[in-house]
Amino acid sequence: MVCSSVKVGQNCLFMSKKGCGFNGGTCHIIVEACEGCQKAVQYPVGKYCISFPDPAAKWHTGNCSMATHLEATTKKETAKVNPLKASKRQGR
Ligand code: SF4
Numbered sequence: 001m002v003c004s005s006v007k008v009g010q011n012c013l014f015m016s017k018k019g020c021g022f023n024g025g026t027c028h029i030i031v032e033a034c035e036g037c038q039k040a041v042q043y044p045v046g047k048y049c050i051s052f053p054d055p056a057a058k059w060h061t062g063n064c065s066m067a068t069h070l071e072a073t074t075k076k077e078t079a080k081v082n083p084l085k086a087s088k089r090q091g092r
Contacts, residue, residue, distance in 0.1 A: 007041075007048055014053060027053040034059075036069035 001015040014022040034040045049055045058064040
């Protein structure tokens with residue numbers, strides 16, 4: 001159903017005729033770590049995530065899995081380096 005409280009006009013699974021059914025009855029504002037993410041959208045009442053109603057929970061156990069602003073750094077960090085080949089390269 002279309003949200004009529006915070007993310008006005010956006011389709012939401014938590015919205016019903018009785019109002020927002022999410023924990024606390026409303027979405028929660030983004031956290032500092034969300035700044036720069038393309039999914040953080042400014043609404044008249046504040047900045048909210050278009051994917052998750054509680055952004056703080058997404059960052060609770062590490063990086064948010066849907067964050068768009070972490071993609072470049074995450075790929076670099078996960079590039080595997082074979083220590084044996086790396087030491088051979090240094091020797092050249
Ligand atoms: S997708 Fe993750 S990082 Fe981006 S705004 Fe939502 S909770 Fe924050």
